[in-house]
Amino acid sequence: MSTIKYYWEDLEPGSVRELGSVTVSAEEIKEFAEQFDPQPFHVDEAAGRRSIFGNLCASGWHTCALAMKLTVENFLRDSASMGSPGLENLRWLKPVYPGDTLTLKHTILESRPLRKRLDTGLVRSAWEMANQNGETVLQMEGYGMFRRRHPGTPEA
Numbered sequence: 687m688s689t690i691k692y693y694w695e696d697l698e699p700g701s702v703r704e705l706g707s708v709t710v711s712a713e714e715i716k717e718f719a720e721q722f723d724p725q726p727f728h729v730d731e732a733a734g735r736r737s738i739f740g741n742l743c744a745s746g747w748h749t750c751a752l753a754m755k756l757t758v759e760n761f762l763r764d765s766a767s768m769g770s771p772g773l774e775n776l777r778w779l780k781p782v783y784p785g786d787t788l789t790l791k792h793t794i795l796e797s798r799p800l801r802k803r804l805d806t807g808l809v810r811s812a813w814e815m816a817n818q819n820g821e822t823v824l825q826m827e828g829y830g831m832f833r834r835r836h837p838g839t840p841e842a
Contacts, residue, residue: 689764690764690765690766691764691765692761692764692766692832693765693766693832693833693834693835694766694797694799694806694807694809694832694833694834695807695834695835695836696835697794697797697807697809697832698794698797699794699795699796699797700793700794701793701794702791702792702793702794703760703761703791703792703793704789704790704792705756705757705759705760705761705792706756706759706760706789706790707756707787707788707789707790708752708755708756708787708788709785709786709787709788710744710748710752710782710783710784710785710786710787710788711784711785712731712742712784712785714748715728715742715743715744715745715748715782715784716728716729716730716742718744718745718747718748718751719744719745719748722745722747722748723745723747723748725745727739727742727743728742728743728744728745728748730742739781739783741781741784742783742784743781743782743783744781744782744783746778746824748782749778749782749788749815749823749824750776750824750826752788752815753790753813753815753824753826756790757790757792757813761792762830765832766832766833766834766835767831767832768806768831768832768833769830769831770828770829770830770831771808771829771831772828772829773826773827773828773829774827775825775826775827776824776825776826777824777825777826778823778824779821779822779823779824779825780817780821780822780823781823782817782823786817786818786823787817787818788815788816788817788823788824789815789816790813790814790815791813791814791815791816792811792812792813793812793813793814794810794811795810795811795812795827796809796810797809797810799834800831804834804837804838805833805834805837806831806832806833806834807831807832807833807834808829808830808831808832809829809830809831809832810827810828810829811827811828811829811830812825812826812827813825813826813827813828
């Protein structure tokens, strides 16, 4: 495990982080879909071409999983993360096709200490994932709980 760089006090509303990029292959799209979302346009190129999408495309859940992986690898692994009570406002705006390179941006919207857990702060964030053409393919908002560097002290 790496050294903690980010505690709740370090997560300022308005701060933006680029969380990296990933390129999606047809094989990865099909493997994920066969296990978790086996709709025809996610597992078969011909069915994808006949669909409204015009091509094999990734499951939205696959896109979410990729966003989570980038978030962990490029932020949460270095933070005092204590998990999440959930997501809201999840939207898949454009299909993700084989060969697309997706880039993730994370913005902190709000932050507050928890009243009943003096060692924990709650952060509301927005994630936006865009393809290589700058088109947004995923938007979501959610919450993260982070250990406080100075439990029980007033907000910064």
